[in-house]
Amino acid sequence: MKAKNANYNSGCPIAYALGIFGDQWSLLIVRDMAVKGVNTYSELLNGWEGISTNILAQRLKHLEETGIVTKKRDPENWRSFVYELTQKGRDLAPVIAEIVLWSGKYNTADHAMTGTLDKVRMDRKQFEDSIRKGDVP
Amino acid sequence: MKAKNANYNSGCPIAYALGIFGDQWSLLIVRDMAVKGVNTYSELLNGWEGISTNILAQRLKHLEETGIVTKKRDPENWRSFVYELTQKGRDLAPVIAEIVLWSGKYNTADHAMTGTLDKVRMDRKQFEDSIRKGDVP
DNA sequence: GGCATTAACTTGCGTTTTGCAAGTGGAAAA
DNA sequence: TTTTCCACTTGCAAAACGCAAGTTAATGCC
Numbered sequence: 021m022k023a024k025n026a027n028y029n030s031g032c033p034i035a036y037a038l039g040i041f042g043d044q045w046s047l048l049i050v051r052d053m054a055v056k057g058v059n060t061y062s063e064l065l066n067g068w069e070g071i072s073t074n075i076l077a078q079r080l081k082h083l084e085e086t087g088i089v090t091k092k093r094d095p096e097n098w099r100s101f102v103y104e105l106t107q108k109g110r111d112l113a114p115v116i117a118e119i120v121l122w123s124g125k126y127n128t129a130d131h132a133m134t135g136t137l138d139k140v141r142m143d144r145k146q147f148e149d150s151i152r153k154g155d156v157p
Numbered sequence: 158m159k160a161k162n163a164n165y166n167s168g169c170p171i172a173y174a175l176g177i178f179g180d181q182w183s184l185l186i187v188r189d190m191a192v193k194g195v196n197t198y199s200e201l202l203n204g205w206e207g208i209s210t211n212i213l214a215q216r217l218k219h220l221e222e223t224g225i226v227t228k229k230r231d232p233e234n235w236r237s238f239v240y241e242l243t244q245k246g247r248d249l250a251p252v253i254a255e256i257v258l259w260s261g262k263y264n265t266a267d268h269a270m271t272g273t274l275d276k277v278r279m280d281r282k283q284f285e286d287s288i289r290k291g292d293v294p
Numbered sequence: 295g296g297c298a299t300t301a302a303c304t305t306g307c308g309t310t311t312t313g314c315a316a317g318t319g320g321a322a323a324a
Numbered sequence: 325t326t327t328t329c330c331a332c333t334t335g336c337a338a339a340a341c342g343c344a345a346g347t348t349a350a351t352g353c354c
Contacts, residue, residue, distance in 0.1 A: 032205075033264060036260040042184070065331090111259055111262065122170075122251070127170060137170055209344090210302085210343090211303085237302080
């Protein structure tokens, strides 16, 4: 992982992006933050079933290093940290929207998260703009 | 890897997509096919420096199994195979376009492939449509 | 026909990354 | 003061990756 991807700085835009979120989890983390407004380690860990704690820690660190998220102490709960998407991270909204539309078209076994799909289909600009501005619950 | 991703069939559209191309190479393969019109194993292997032969074989197989590419014998050269994007694969064009735009905005160390970036910026619809129709050199 | 070549992989094997479980450290609630 | 909570680490086995070398089958050339 990290910038060790041979193509990370090959100048190819796709390779650059993959060096940042080209793995199984990073985009899911971004999705949870952007769409669901999740912003602490434990919420991310328990939010969906699957990711293991060491991998989450590793990914968050990488996302922080590559400028997708920031990490600060929660001013209202000094033992907790708050993760937030940067502008760079929120600007992934259109990428996420296109992926959602593509999956909506081809994943016939779709049963959950149709809410998000419908939202994107209905008013994609509003979906993207709300994430871009950080208007999450 | 394959559909063993815990979230592949969780119903989340992002997870579905990541189960198909959520790795370091798959989207680069799609890019080479969609943008550059590359369609044989050896071209893919030598096209950019980096991917190793076993990984390429594995990825192509997975992309075939998940309906992104097809594999047929080249009718004009029977020892060669031709890989082609399916409609499902070509429909990744908007995803690729958004990734290119995002990287174009944030990868300051960009030096190569600006041609593709410019093309997408200039006339994105045309970029997407030409891929969707399979109009590649 | 025989031999070198090309295309597309496969196999071995050492390194790296992942996944699961258990443990750590510090703040704070009881 | 003991327990709980939060955010991680650490250890270790299993899976995936990356490199190099080998395999198979179809040409190409003589």
